[in-house]
Every structure is written in C-alpha cells, then in structure tokens.
Amino acid sequence: xxxPKRVLVSCGTAIATSTVVAKGIEEAMAERGIKVITRQCxxxxxxxxxxxxxLIVTTTPVPEDLGVPVIQTLAFLTGIxxxxxxxxxxxxxxx
Amino acid sequence: MxxxxxxxxxPSAVKLGIEARDSTDxxxxxxNLLFDAGYVHDTFVQAALARESELPTGLPLGGDYNAAIxxxxxxxxxxxxxxxxxxxxxxxxxxxxxxxxxxxxxxxxLMALDKPKTQVEMLxxxxxxxxxxxxxxxxxxxxDFNAVQYAFGVT
Numbered sequence: 001x002x003x004p005k006r007v008l009v010s011c012g013t014a015i016a017t018s019t020v021v022a023k024g025i026e027e028a029m030a031e032r033g034i035k036v037i038t039r040q041c042x043x044x045x046x047x048x049x050x051x052x053x054x055l056i057v058t059t060t061p062v063p064e065d066l067g068v069p070v071i072q073t074l075a076f077l078t079g080i081x082x083x084x085x086x087x088x089x090x091x092x093x094x095x
Numbered sequence: 096m097x098x099x100x101x102x103x104x105x106p107s108a109v110k111l112g113i114e115a116r117d118s119t120d121x122x123x124x125x126x127n128l129l130f131d132a133g134y135v136h137d138t139f140v141q142a143a144l145a146r147e148s149e150l151p152t153g154l155p156l157g158g159d160y161n162a163a164i165x166x167x168x169x170x171x172x173x174x175x176x177x178x179x180x181x182x183x184x185x186x187x188x189x190x191x192x193x194x195x196x197x198x199x200x201x202x203x204x205l206m207a208l209d210k211p212k213t214q215v216e217m218l219x220x221x222x223x224x225x226x227x228x229x230x231x232x233x234x235x236x237x238x239d240f241n242a243v244q245y246a247f248g249v250t
Contacts, residue, residue: 059191060194073192077226078155078157078222
C-alpha cells in the first residue's frame, strides 16, 4: 500500500485560511479513504516546498510553474463548489 | 453551534449596521476596538492594512452578501479575538483567490490570531458561518449583540 499523499496548503499568512483548508482536506479525504498529510505554508514560501508535494491547494495566487498540480480555491471557506473541488482533489491523489 | 467563535468575539468590537468609507476605514475601526480591548499591539492595524493590500481577504459568498476576513501575522497579537462589523453599504475588498477582482463586502470579521493550532475550531466555525446563508442573513439583520449571539445559535 502506498504511503499518505502530501498536500501543501498555502495562503497569505499560513495562520488562518490554510488551517481551515488543511482540516477540510484531511477530513474529506479520510471519508473517501485517502490518506493525506498536509503542510501549511505562506504563498511566498511555496516554491522550495512544492517539489516535495503531490498536490498544492491554495487560497491565494501562486506561480504556475511549480511542477505539481495546483488547485486555487475558496471552497473550503465559502462552501461554493466544495464537492467539485473535493472530487478534483480525490482524482489527483488516488492511486 | 458556533461556541468557540462566540467565545472569542469581543462584544465591544462588534459594530452593527455601521457606515464605512472604504475597506481601510472598517479595518481601522475594528482594529482600534481590538486594541482598546487589549487583544492586539498598536502595530496591528497598520499590519492588517498592509497585509490586506498585498494579500486581500475578500470572499464572494454567492448570495446577497459577501464577506472579508482581514488578519495579519501573529507578532502583532496579544491574545486571540474577533471583531465584526455589518455595513449598511458595501465597501470594496479584493478577492482573496483573485486579487484583480473587486468584491462588494458587507460583513467584515477581523481576526486577531496568535497560534493557528489552538484556533482551528474557531476558524472552522468562521468558515461554517460563511457557508450558511441563513446565519449571514441573521447577522446582517442583527441590531444588538444578543441578536448576534442568537444568529450564531447561542443564547
């Protein structure tokens, strides 16, 4: 069995929004039977951490050339389009 | 329901049905109230404004009202707390995920956060409130703190 997937969660200050997003991903993926480890960072420090990640989920704009899938979304805060985003995350992370 | 949120919401920093000139005005008003109540250092307001201009916090909610959740780095904070304003007329914030885009905001929750891990529950409750159109409606209609408590489901 494969190890847990690494999801880098980025926002402006890495104290508020990314915390909500990280929890949201952990809980939803647990329900879907996908093991994830999340790590929070500021958008400004994303580049060196990107290559260690299977997926980046961000609430603020990030560079496009990070070499890993990036999902830019406010769904974990506002609820708008949340199911679609969760499906997208599952699709990227599933083996 | 939103117990942790209500625990951290400073009653003297809840301003209902106020007018603000712009987003700066409302962040300054709420930030000064948190300062007066001893939650933040005197650097907080400037830091929150600087952060907002660089990394905005406007959130389109897809309904009648949109929100913004200004906040800034932990070093400006003494202890965690929340301030809130409902505005009679919207002010412009920029969209968090797409800063080019303007969002007309009538609900502002200014967050003084020290350590994220200890405030996860509160942050999730804030997100829960933003996702609940009925709670937003009730908050926007609230004219006193009791109505805010009631909107959050705690009396």
